[in-house]
Amino acid sequence: MDLVEFQGKQLFARNGVPVPAAGSVCRTVDEIVAAAEEHLGGGASAVVVKAQVKTGGRGKAGGVKLATTVDEAREHAESILGLDIKGHVVNVVYVEPASDIAEEYYLSVMHDRVNKGHLVICSREGGVEIEEVNRTNPDAVVKRPLLPADTVDGLSPATATEIVTEAELPAEVRDAAAGLLVALFNAYRAEDATLAEINPLIRTTDDRVLALDAKVSLDGSAAFRHDGYEEWKIDGIDADDPLEAEAKAKGIQYVKLDGNVGVLGNGAGLVMATLDVVAQNGGRAANFLDVGGGASADAMAESLALVLKDPSVKSVFVNIFGGITRGEDVANGVIEATKRLGDFPQTLVVRLDGTNAAEGRRLLEEAALANVVAAATMQDAAAKAVELAGQA
Ligand SMILES: Nc1ncnc2c1ncn2[C@@H]1O[C@H](COP(=O)(O)OP(=O)(O)O)[C@@H](O)[C@H]1O
Numbered sequence: 001m002d003l004v005e006f007q008g009k010q011l012f013a014r015n016g017v018p019v020p021a022a023g024s025v026c027r028t029v030d031e032i033v034a035a036a037e038e039h040l041g042g043g044a045s046a047v048v049v050k051a052q053v054k055t056g057g058r059g060k061a062g063g064v065k066l067a068t069t070v071d072e073a074r075e076h077a078e079s080i081l082g083l084d085i086k087g088h089v090v091n092v093v094y095v096e097p098a099s100d101i102a103e104e105y106y107l108s109v110m111h112d113r114v115n116k117g118h119l120v121i122c123s124r125e126g127g128v129e130i131e132e133v134n135r136t137n138p139d140a141v142v143k144r145p146l147l148p149a150d151t152v153d154g155l156s157p158a159t160a161t162e163i164v165t166e167a168e169l170p171a172e173v174r175d176a177a178a179g180l181l182v183a184l185f186n187a188y189r190a191e192d193a194t195l196a197e198i199n200p201l202i203r204t205t206d207d208r209v210l211a212l213d214a215k216v217s218l219d220g221s222a223a224f225r226h227d228g229y230e231e232w233k234i235d236g237i238d239a240d241d242p243l244e245a246e247a248k249a250k251g252i253q254y255v256k257l258d259g260n261v262g263v264l265g266n267g268a269g270l271v272m273a274t275l276d277v278v279a280q281n282g283g284r285a286a287n288f289l290d291v292g293g294g295a296s297a298d299a300m301a302e303s304l305a306l307v308l309k310d311p312s313v314k315s316v317f318v319n320i321f322g323g324i325t326r327g328e329d330v331a332n333g334v335i336e337a338t339k340r341l342g343d344f345p346q347t348l349v350v351r352l353d354g355t356n357a358a359e360g361r362r363l364l365e366e367a368a369l370a371n372v373v374a375a376a377t378m379q380d381a382a383a384k385a386v387e388l389a390g391q392a
């Protein structure tokens with residue numbers, strides 16, 4: 001799950017990563033005005049009105065604005081609330097005291113799947129898109145892969161110092177930045193994050209370093225280890241995909257994707273291979289659904305019902321390899337599901353192999369269902385499902 005900026009900063013703060021003085025989370029112009037009054041009255045020279053949406057480049061899009069008076073804050077409130085930033089409508093705004101910025105840097109820790117470890121990226125050119133800096137001035141971007149074995153006790157201060165030194169952060173803030181990096185790494189690991197990015201990491205005019213922005217992604221698979229994980233979801237920002245929510249409630253492994261070929265298989269490996277073969281045939285999968293090892297008729301029916309509910313699904317590729325799951329159970333599941341669902345416009349392409357596959361195929365043939373076709377191989381099934389999706 002991705003956090004919005006103010007949540008990322010809360011997560012940083014509770015893990016010892018320095019952030020600016022806490023701001024206010026607002027949903028209306030009046031709330032923004034009241035927050036600006038409070039912070040300006042409390043001694044802040046200015047406040048920053050910041051759109052809370054799960055996309056970057058808010059500043060460029062007019063979603064981050066400085067106000068030195070309450071009237072100015074009101075103007076910004078009016079322009080930012082409801083603003084559409086790359087398809088994300090602003091419903092929540094964070095009003096925080098402005099920081100005195102001397103310089104802007106970049107710092108992040110993320111999963112590094114290629115190296116099966118972590119990656120720290122640090123640059124003295126921050127506040128702009130890091131991809132852009134990497135293109136135009138790659139020497140200014142330090143990328144340090146870390147193996148899990150090297151971080152058993154966290155990120156060592158020595159390594160953190162090496163990284164910020166190599167990135168040529170100024171000597172005056174090097175120690176502070178190294179300390180912040182150690183804390184950032186601890187936060188990333190303690191909270192089971194896959195990404196913890198600070199852009200910009202600022203040097204204040206009095207030589208402190210602070211995380212002025214925060215982009216944090218948490219690993220949903222580790223949610224069970226964290227009390228309060230659900231509380232990161234906030235109204236107006238987190239519209240969960242309704243089908244994903246339904247799947248979760250039913251204990252079905254389902255992920256919504258953006259294509260139109262519904263995919264259902266048994267075993268995560270087979271389902272991933274199915275996505276690949278759909279892509280190889282020029283199609284795009286609408287979802288990932290793993291019915292699990294012992295795909296019973298019931299599980300099969302529930303899973304199919306779920307996939308067919310998605311209006312973008314134009315055909316469904318059911319790919320089952322019977323191991324423990326027997327062919328006749330799969331066939332009965334498909335038959336049962338089609339009965340329960342009544343009329344539906346999509347065609348199911350079923351590829352059945354493995355234990356009692358012949359028996360399963362025979363049951364399907366006998367049932368003579370109008371919108372079910374059997375395919376002999378994975379390749380044939382994929383080609384057929386893609387073709388049907390294209391025609392629909
Ligand atoms: N609290 C703040 N005080 C002063 N300037 C800020 C503050 N927050 C953001 N800014 C300025 O706005 C820019 C963009 O803000 P940021 O939070 O990074 O949003 P985004 O990356 O989505 O554009 C920052 O690089 C910084 O220059």
Ligand SMILES: [Mg+2]
Nearest residue numbers: 127199200213
């Ligand atoms: Mg930023």
